[in-house]
Amino acid sequence: MRISRRAFAAAAVLATVLPLSACSSDSDSGSSDASGKVEGKITFQTWNLQANFKDYFNGVIADFQKKYPGTEVKWVDRPAEGYADKISADAAGGTLPDVVNVSPDLVAPLAKAGLALDLDKAAADYRKEYLPGAWQSHQIPGMQGTYAFPWYLNTGPLFYNKRLFSDAGLDAAKPPRTYDEVFADGLAMARKSNGKIATFANVPTIEDFGRYGVESMNKSGDGFAFNDAKGVELLTKYKELYDAKALDPQALTATPESAGHKFLTESVSMNPGSALDLANFKKQAPTLYKNIGITDQITSTGKANMYVMGVMVNSKTKQKPAAVAFAHFVTDATRQMEFAKKVAIFPSTAGSLDDPYFTKEDGTDETRVRIAAAKSLKTAVNYTPVLFSEQMKTALRNEVAKALQGKQSPKEALDNAVKACDQLLKQS
Template identity: 35%
Template sequence: MRTSHWMRLAVAAVAAATLAGCGLGDPNGSDGTDTGNAAAGGEVKGTVSLQTWALKPKFTAYMEGVIDAFEKKHPGVEVDWLDQPGDGYSEKVLSQAAGGTLPDVVNLPPDFALPLVERNMLLDVGKADATLDSDYVAGGTAAYRFAGHDGTYGYPWYLNTDVNYWNAELLTRYGLDPKKPPATLDELITAARTVKRKSGGSVYLMSRKPGLMDFANAGVKLMSDDGTRFTFNTPEAAAVLDTYRAAFKEGLLPKDVLTETYAGNTKLFSSGTAAWTTAGGNYITSLATDNPGLAPKVVSSPAIGIPPLYVQGLSVSKNTKNRATALALARWVTNAENQAAFARLTSIFPSTKASASDPFFSKSDGTNAGDAKVTAFSSLAQATMLEPVRANDAIKTVINQQIALALSGQAGSEEALDTAVARADQMLKD
């Protein structure tokens, strides 16, 4: 399916008019050293294009300031900036690549970068920039390394992760200590049983079914080393499903958690129906708008197991005609100073190691929102992408359908996992 989709886009792109490029460029690393020239093996000069994803109009002033500063640092350099709307962005990028109009520097999350890596269209920035691994958090650079392909194909730009959020009022009401919330799946189930018993079933603690991230946290290898097949049909993954099926049968999860009518654990948490949810590090701030009465009652704790990592990055086209400047620009946009300024404007975290000492992220202001932000930020050093980038939405839908069958008892755990792997593997080949 991926190949035919690529070919259709290629034909459309060739027939269409040539698209204008966009740009960024500079060599400054997070430590302020000028590494771009050495990494690229050339002088930072000329014009480069930079493409971002859905940053206009909210962050126009910020991006223009970053670009202006880069051009001032490198007299004579000109950056052409293009921002694409949110909808259809992956298809737009594939169309540009197929038509030979991929910008020099392009904003790509890892799953959008992978199809271009498979077609040898992105530069190995790890090979071009010797300081990449020393300047950025390990999970961020690892997100741009793909099974079956040597190299690193993006600078991590901005990050997020999940933390646990607990309704302290409900925990206290039902005999649990909000200062010592569950830290393992077994503790979570025990606490959920207590909440069910003492609330008479009117409140849930657990309110979501498991997925690939839960398998990964159980030590399950999700894909083969070459990225050609899924491997999560293991006894360890079956044990996870067995545990959740028993919890579901016991009534520790909402009945509709397996159906299309399920509202989602964050909505249930916001409404007071569930006492636990997971969300990004700035969730309490948004909750204060949705439910201002609940927000002050929320406490946070680190994610159970390995924290998940959500990544945006900047990749460099392998066909750029201005390699030194493109690399320099990618470094400039993602350096510690520019990332920190961006993070102060929105609900994201920087990906540079130098940011670890920034008190804005590492020190709480004493509020529960400040505590949650610090919890999330401190988790980034250990966070990793738990779901393989090849597990796209269609594949995850098939996997989740089989998980639902296992939890409802309509299929055994091993049978459901075997079916999920077989169908997901076939989708990789289509």
């Protein structure tokens, strides 16, 4: 099941395979009018959900059909592998389902091709039901409109090692919350430990630039802008961490798994995670577990990063009222709360995160993490641009590595990264 990360490499296929003939303007992309009687047969496609949630979705479909007599929903589920290729083939062949489970990076090329219904026009009354940041996550730079209902969300708090903070003479009860604070604490910890304890085991990603307050794209949405003065400032700070060994030397090639291992062995003081990690710490590293602190994501904007899934309506559907009604039904507050209690995700509907399920402690690790994550999601945003592909992530990472190694300045690195990403954007 696709839960914790929204982007994957095959998504780039969708942008490149859609033929020019599929592109259309607002004038020929089908009417945005979704009024009328909710009736007829529609097809609903999900992304690797049937194996674990067959009964749940069959129940949702049955409830919808009961609410709207005369409707029929056919559910199809596609495996995670090749999902973007399947959507691409359907889009090119005119067989795209009426309602489709998408992530923001998948909906972007469909919206540009005129195949995603603009919900700001077709379903504007529903907008207030969702968290603002979640609704905005399926908006496309350079285009007017919102092209999918926000569905389930995910994020993660930050774990930190209280003992390592105390050993460095830092207040373990007051972990850093902004980048300025984490840079100061990281340098202090590296000095105190003679470079043996790093703060992070990861290089900065596009999400870090967003959390630092950098605008990732220009206003027109046709180019990237993370090489501005603020972006250069962030990378310069990371270079200082790297030089002081406050950033793990292996961060240049680290994976989430290897970074997690560094935290597990107490050579790194901070790492993002989940309740599953807490259970692992308790079993494999009881000393670490006793000293675990849980805090919010590091951000200088006051808003955490969210990952989001969505439900898109095919603008070419012949049953627009039914398709819009069903997409809303699947993502309304009632259905999202039911789903959130079956799997570790969070609802995107306004007010749902105030439910006791997300606010009331019961002493368990799972609940501790769930409450911390839910709190941050109320104001979270998706800092990864919907047009930022896996190839672009690799380009940024490569240039960041060169800057940290001193092979080029932070400014040169980000200029080169932006140039490479802009070229990839033009090719899509």
